[in-house]
Amino acid sequence: MSLPPGIVYLSEQPMLSPALAVYCGKLVAEFYFGVAIPTWLATAAYVLSGPAVLTVVVQYRDHRPLVPSSPSVPGSIGGINTENLYPGEPLAIHGKNLGYTSSVRLLFQNRILTAEPENIKAILATEFNGFEKGAEFRGLMEPLLGTGVFVADGKSRFHHQMTRPLFHRERISDFDLFDHHAENAIEHFKTRLREGYPPDFQDMVSRFTMDAATQFLFNQDVHSLSAGIPYPFYVTTDTVTSASAIHPSNVFAGAFQEAQMITATRNRFGAHWPLTEPMGVVRDFLDPILREAVVKKRAAGVDPGKNEAGEREAQEGETLLDHLVNYTESTHRQIIRFPRDEILNISVAGRDTTASLLTFTIYMLAEHPNVLSKLRSENLRIVGPMRRPTHDDFRELKYLRAVLNETSRLYAPVTPFATIVMHRRTDLWGPDALEFDPDRFLDQRLHKHLTPNPFIFLPFNPGPRICLGQQFAYHEASFFMVRLLQTFSTIELAPEA
Numbered sequence: 001m002s003l004p005p006g007i008v009y010l011s012e013q014p015m016l017s018p019a020l021a022v023y024c025g026k027l028v029a030e031f032y033f034g035v036a037i038p039t040w041l042a043t044a045a046y047v048l049s050g051p052a053v054l055t056v057v058v059q060y061r062d063h064r065p066l067v068p069s070s071p072s073v074p075g076s077i078g079g080i081n082t083e084n085l086y087p088g089e090p091l092a093i094h095g096k097n098l099g100y101t102s103s104v105r106l107l108f109q110n111r112i113l114t115a116e117p118e119n120i121k122a123i124l125a126t127e128f129n130g131f132e133k134g135a136e137f138r139g140l141m142e143p144l145l146g147t148g149v150f151v152a153d154g155k156s157r158f159h160h161q162m163t164r165p166l167f168h169r170e171r172i173s174d175f176d177l178f179d180h181h182a183e184n185a186i187e188h189f190k191t192r193l194r195e196g197y198p199p200d201f202q203d204m205v206s207r208f209t210m211d212a213a214t215q216f217l218f219n220q221d222v223h224s225l226s227a228g229i230p231y232p233f234y235v236t237t238d239t240v241t242s243a244s245a246i247h248p249s250n251v252f253a254g255a256f257q258e259a260q261m262i263t264a265t266r267n268r269f270g271a272h273w274p275l276t277e278p279m280g281v282v283r284d285f286l287d288p289i290l291r292e293a294v295v296k297k298r299a300a301g302v303d304p305g306k307n308e309a310g311e312r313e314a315q316e317g318e319t320l321l322d323h324l325v326n327y328t329e330s331t332h333r334q335i336i337r338f339p340r341d342e343i344l345n346i347s348v349a350g351r352d353t354t355a356s357l358l359t360f361t362i363y364m365l366a367e368h369p370n371v372l373s374k375l376r377s378e379n380l381r382i383v384g385p386m387r388r389p390t391h392d393d394f395r396e397l398k399y400l401r402a403v404l405n406e407t408s409r410l411y412a413p414v415t416p417f418a419t420i421v422m423h424r425r426t427d428l429w430g431p432d433a434l435e436f437d438p439d440r441f442l443d444q445r446l447h448k449h450l451t452p453n454p455f456i457f458l459p460f461n462p463g464p465r466i467c468l469g470q471q472f473a474y475h476e477a478s479f480f481m482v483r484l485l486q487t488f489s490t491i492e493l494a495p496e497a
C-alpha cells in the first residue's frame with residue numbers, strides 16, 4: 001500500500017518529519033489506547049522532536065564505527081588517529097563494493113559523493129562554472145573565513161586573481177624565511193630530546209609553518225616557536241602547563257585551532273553554531289597589524305594601479321598584507337575586514353596543510369626505514385651534510401619530491417574524502433595502491449597510471465581554484481626535510497607519548 005503523496009511530501013521535510021511522527025504517535029495513543037495526551041505535553045514534543053532527532057543523528061554519526069572489523073595500524077604520532085584505520089580507508093572499502101559515485105542521504109539531505117576522476121575533472125575544471133561551493137558552505141564558513149578566497153564563489157575569481165601576484169617564483173623562493181624558522185624549530189626539537197622526552201613533531205611543524213606563513217603574509221611572524229614545543233602529556237608540572245597556556249602565541253594559535261574545530265563541528269550540526277569567542281581572540285591579535293598596514297598605505301599615498309591583465313602587480317618589498325590593503329579602497333570598516341578575511345583564509349590554507357604533509361611524511365619515514373635511508377643518501381649526495389639547499393637542489397632532489405607526492409597521495413591534507421579514496425583506488429594506481437612506495441612517482445608505474453590520466457592525483461586541486469600556495473608548500477616542505485635529514489639519521493615513533 002502506498003502512502004498518500006501529501007504524507008510522503010511532509011515526511012521528506014527535515015524539520016517536519018519528527019513532528020509528524022509525534023503527531024501519529026499521539027493519534028495512536030489516543031484512539032487505540034485511550035490515553036489523553038495533555039496539550040502542553042504534545043506541544044513540547046512537537047517543538048523538541050526536531051532538535052532531539054538531530055542530536056541523536058549527530059551523536060550517532062560521531063560515534064559509530066565506520067567499518068566494524070578493520071585491520072589495525074599500529075603506532076601513533078601526535079594528533080593522528082591511527083587506532084583502527086588509515087583516514088579515508090572506510091570510504092575506499094565502501095567504494096570498491098558499491099561504486100565510486102554514490103548518493104547518500106545524510107541528515108535528511110541527499111549528497112552525491114564521487115571519487116571518479118572524470119567527474120572531479122568536470123566539477124573542478126572543465127565544467128567549473130556549473131558548480132559552486134554554494135550558500136550552505138558560505139553560511140558554515142562565514143564566521144571563520146568571512147568573504148575570503150576559500151569561501152568566495154563567482155566566475156570572476158577576483159580573490160584568486162588578486163592574490164596570485166604574491167606567489168610569483170621570486171617571492172616564494174625566499175629561503176631565508178624558511179631557514180630561520182626551520183633552524184629554530186629543530187633547535188627546540190633537540191632541546192626536548194636532550195631532556196629525555198620524545199618531542200611532538202606535529203606540534204613543532206605546525207609552529208614552523210605558522211611562523212613562516214605569518215612572516216610571508218605580513219612580515220611579522222607570530223613567534224609561535226618561542227613558546228617552545230609541549231612536553232608529553234605525562235609531564236604535568238604546574239609551571240610547565242600554566243606558562244605554556246598563557247604564552248601569547250599559544251593563546252592565538254589555540255583560538256585559531258578552536259575556531260577551526262568549531263567550524264568542523266558546524267558542518268555536522270548545520271550553520272547555527274556561534275563562533276564568537278575564539279574569533280574575538282584571533283581578531284584582537286590581527287587587527288592591530290592590519291591597522292598598521294592601513295596607516296602605512298595612507299602615508300605612502302600613490303596607488304600604482306593595475307596592469308593590462310587587470311592585476312595589481314606586487315611592489316618591491318610589499319607583503320601580501322600590504323598588497324591586500326592597497327587593493328582595498330573602501331570605507332574604514334571594510335579596509336580592516338577585507339584584508340583580515342583574506343589573511344585568515346591564507347593562514348588557514350598555509351599552516352595546517354604543510355604541517356599535515358610534513359607530519360605524515362615523518363610518520364611514513366618512521367614506518368619505512370628503507371625509504372628514510374634512500375632519502376638521506378640522496379640528500380647527502382646532492383646537498384651534503386651542512387649546506388643550505390637552493391632552488392636548483394630541489395630540482396635534483398627527485399626522490400624527496402616523490403616522497404612528498406606519495407605522502408600527499410595517501411594523506412591528501414585538504415581535499416575531501418572523495419579525493420583520498422580516488423588516490424587509493426587499485427584500479428587507477430595498480431594493485432599496490434595502498435602501499436607507501438615513493439618509487440611509483442619515478443618508475444614505469446608513473447607512465448602507466450599517472451601520465452595518461454593526470455586527474456587521478458589532485459592534492460592541490462585542478463582548475464580555477466587550484467592551490468595558489470602549491471610551489472610555496474613544496475619549497476617549504478622540501479626545505480624543512482633537507483634540514484631535518486641533515487640533523488637526524490633515524491626516526492622512531494613514541495606511541496606512549
Ligand code: HEM
Pocket residue numbers: 149150159160163213345346349350351353354357412413414415459460461464465466467468469470472473
Ligand atoms: C601541502 C600543502 C597544501 C595543500 C595540499 C594545499 C591544497 C589546496 C587545495 C586542495 C585547495 C583548493 C581548496 C578549495 O578550493 O576548496 C587550496 C587552495 C588554496 N591554497 Fe593551498 N594547499 C597547501 C598549501 C598552501 C600554502 C602553503 C598556501 C599559502 C601560503 C596555500 C594557499 C592557498 C590558497 C590562497 C588557496 C585558495 C585558492 C582559490 O580558491 O583561489 N596553500 N590549497
